[in-house]
Amino acid sequence: MLIVYSTLLMTILGFAFGTFLAYAAKKFEVKEDPRVELVKAALPGANCGACGYAGCEAFAKAIVAGKVTPDMCTPGKAAGVAEKIKEILKQNAAS
Amino acid sequence: MRVFLILFSALLINNYVFIRFLGICPFLGVSKKLDTAVGMGFAATFVLVMSSVITWFVNKLLVVSGLEFLRTVSFILVIATFVQFIEFVIKKNSPALYEALGIYLPLITTNCIILGVAILNAQAKYGLLEAIFHALGAGLGFLLALVIFAGIRERLELYELPKPFEGLPIALILASIISMAFMGFQGLIKL
Numbered sequence: 001m002l003i004v005y006s007t008l009l010m011t012i013l014g015f016a017f018g019t020f021l022a023y024a025a026k027k028f029e030v031k032e033d034p035r036v037e038l039v040k041a042a043l044p045g046a047n048c049g050a051c052g053y054a055g056c057e058a059f060a061k062a063i064v065a066g067k068v069t070p071d072m073c074t075p076g077k078a079a080g081v082a083e084k085i086k087e088i089l090k091q092n093a094a095s
Numbered sequence: 096m097r098v099f100l101i102l103f104s105a106l107l108i109n110n111y112v113f114i115r116f117l118g119i120c121p122f123l124g125v126s127k128k129l130d131t132a133v134g135m136g137f138a139a140t141f142v143l144v145m146s147s148v149i150t151w152f153v154n155k156l157l158v159v160s161g162l163e164f165l166r167t168v169s170f171i172l173v174i175a176t177f178v179q180f181i182e183f184v185i186k187k188n189s190p191a192l193y194e195a196l197g198i199y200l201p202l203i204t205t206n207c208i209i210l211g212v213a214i215l216n217a218q219a220k221y222g223l224l225e226a227i228f229h230a231l232g233a234g235l236g237f238l239l240a241l242v243i244f245a246g247i248r249e250r251l252e253l254y255e256l257p258k259p260f261e262g263l264p265i266a267l268i269l270a271s272i273i274s275m276a277f278m279g280f281q282g283l284i285k286l
Contacts, residue, residue: 006162013153013169017176028183030190054198 035064035092042084043076050074063089098228101221103283105232111208112240113270113277118208121199122240123266131195132245133238138185138200140234142177143209147230149173150213151223170213171204178204208233243273 039060047055051072053062062068063085070085071077111117118139125135150170157163182200186193193200203209212233216226247269256265 002162005160006165009156009160009162009165010169010172013172017172021176021179024180024183028187030186 033064035089036060038088038092039063039070039085042081042088043073044079044081046075048075098225101225102228102232105212105229106236106239107277107280108283110236110240110277110280111211111233112237113274115211116274117211118206118237119270121202121206122237122244122270123263124202125196125199126241126245126248126266128195129242129245129249131192132241134185134189134192135196135199136234136238136241138181138196139203139206139208139237140231141181142174142203143212143230143234143237144227146170146174146177146209147213147216147226148223149177151216151221151226154217166214166217167210170210174209174213175204208237240273244270247273 036057040056043056043060045056049055051059051068051074053059059068059073063070069082070089071082073081076082105111109115112119112122121135121139125131150173153169153173154166157165157169178201181203182193185196185200212230216229221229244266248266251265251269260268
């Protein structure tokens with residue numbers, strides 16, 4: 001019974017806070033360069049920091065800003081992430 | 096009257112940074128510049144006050160349903176929610192501060208002051224008003240500690256230090272000296 005109650009309580013709490021955060025995220029949305037999202041989606045998302053940035057998001061921002069080349073991503077090298085990102089940047093450069 | 100006693104005891108006498116040595120990570124991490132220190136202090140104060148209000152109710156709920164062992168988990172959940180919330184707000188309203196705080200902003204979640212205050216509130220069985228004043232005192236104490244420390248560190252930049260003391264070592268020595276100074280507040284309130 002204890003397990004059921006504690007699971008129930010944590011589920012309710014988690015759901016309530018999640019709803020609040022989802023609402024807040026919409027309300028305080030910041031318009032970002034849409035290319036950052038695309039590049040971030042192409043990255044492995046491991047947040048390993050091998051590129052020298054704090055995480056994949058920071059790295060994606062730096063790529064879009066033109067500060068680094070996309071080949072700095074070590075874990076994504078085998079999967080050809082750098083080529084994919086270059087493709088994304090080429091396709092969306094005009095917009 | 097009792098609430099002000101709690102406020103000042105959390106602010107000065109039991110200052111969370113200098114006397115209880117909680118929250119040292121952001122204290123050393125973001126105290127290089129005065130404006131980021133102030134931003135961090137207010138962000139932490141906001142999270143502290145809001146989370147202690149919510150955790151007060153959550154704790155009541157836990158006690159009623161006999162699930163006190165979930166205290167830490169549920170408190171962390173509340174704190175993480177408010178940290179995420181303030182991250183949205185700062186990102187929207189002050190991108191410069193967002194960039195300057197960097198990783199230390201999400202790390203407020205694991206700032207021991209916030210969990211510490213929430214748990215101490217629960218252990219001391221404070222009422223809601225007392226809990227709020229305790230959190231406010233702790234937050235302002237953290238702000239005070241950061242501002243004092245950042246002010247000194249900004250001036251230290253201008254002086255030439257012996258090589259081994261540059262950066263963190265001198266900061267830790269400074270922290271110990273200020274902490275000794277804060278012990279002077281121990282005699283402020285006579286019970």
